[in-house]
Amino acid sequence: MRLQNILLAETSSWFAVNKPSGISVERQPGASDTLEDLALNYAGGKKGIWIVHRLDRPTSGVVLMAKKKGALTNIQEQFRNGKVQKIYLARTQHKPDQDQGALRHWLVKDQKAKTARALSHPETSAQEALLRYHIVSCQESGWLWRIELLSGRFHQIRAQLSAIGCPVIGDTLYGGLSLPGYPGIALHALELHFYDPNTGEPVTVRAPQPESPAWPLVP
Numbered sequence: 001m002r003l004q005n006i007l008l009a010e011t012s013s014w015f016a017v018n019k020p021s022g023i024s025v026e027r028q029p030g031a032s033d034t035l036e037d038l039a040l041n042y043a044g045g046k047k048g049i050w051i052v053h054r055l056d057r058p059t060s061g062v063v064l065m066a067k068k069k070g071a072l073t074n075i076q077e078q079f080r081n082g083k084v085q086k087i088y089l090a091r092t093q094h095k096p097d098q099d100q101g102a103l104r105h106w107l108v109k110d111q112k113a114k115t116a117r118a119l120s121h122p123e124t125s126a127q128e129a130l131l132r133y134h135i136v137s138c139q140e141s142g143w144l145w146r147i148e149l150l151s152g153r154f155h156q157i158r159a160q161l162s163a164i165g166c167p168v169i170g171d172t173l174y175g176g177l178s179l180p181g182y183p184g185i186a187l188h189a190l191e192l193h194f195y196d197p198n199t200g201e202p203v204t205v206r207a208p209q210p211e212s213p214a215w216p217l218v219p
Helices: 035-042 069-080 156-163
Strands: 007-010 014-019 060-066 085-092 100-110 115-119 127-139 142-149 187-195 202-206
Touching (some): 007 202, 014 035, 060 069, 069 187, 085 156, 100 156, 115 156, 127 156, 142 156
Antiparallel strands (some): 007 014, 085 142, 100 115, 100 127, 127 142
16 A cells, blocks of 8 residues: 555645545554554655544544644644544444434453543543534434544544443454454544644545445435
């Protein structure tokens, strides 16, 4: 795979790609097919490439990378200050009680199991997790959710949907229906809305849904 094949947008200070399911964002020991490896190859081996944010390995969709340290600092500050709007699509076998609403949990990360546990009340070491959602459609293949992620916790969407009895399809780690032979889950980072670090102008980057067993017949 070449980064050019998944490139969504590029400026002099940043670029965005549509990460496929099943590949890691960061470089891993013994692996040469991570998103970071592709980006470094794209840049001709230069070290001036920085990861702005991350997606879980089985999740697909928009990932931003910076070509300048100033752009990295600027966009990451936007993330911290809640100025970046993050929109996801998810598919589940089960329907929530309401077609639209908000979810609020407190997540506890299990370092050993590499999972997150969603609690309905605050607890020491737990981080508040917020999202808004609405159900877009229902087909034989499952319920399609549009989700606005209001915080950015470890496995947040995966843990929160599982906590209300609606695990993401393919996400067997959280009780989801298995997709044999497919490396991903039905969770896709559809859009990022942020401000260009050079011009201050609003930017929207959108990643088309992948063609995969996780997204059959999705409009």
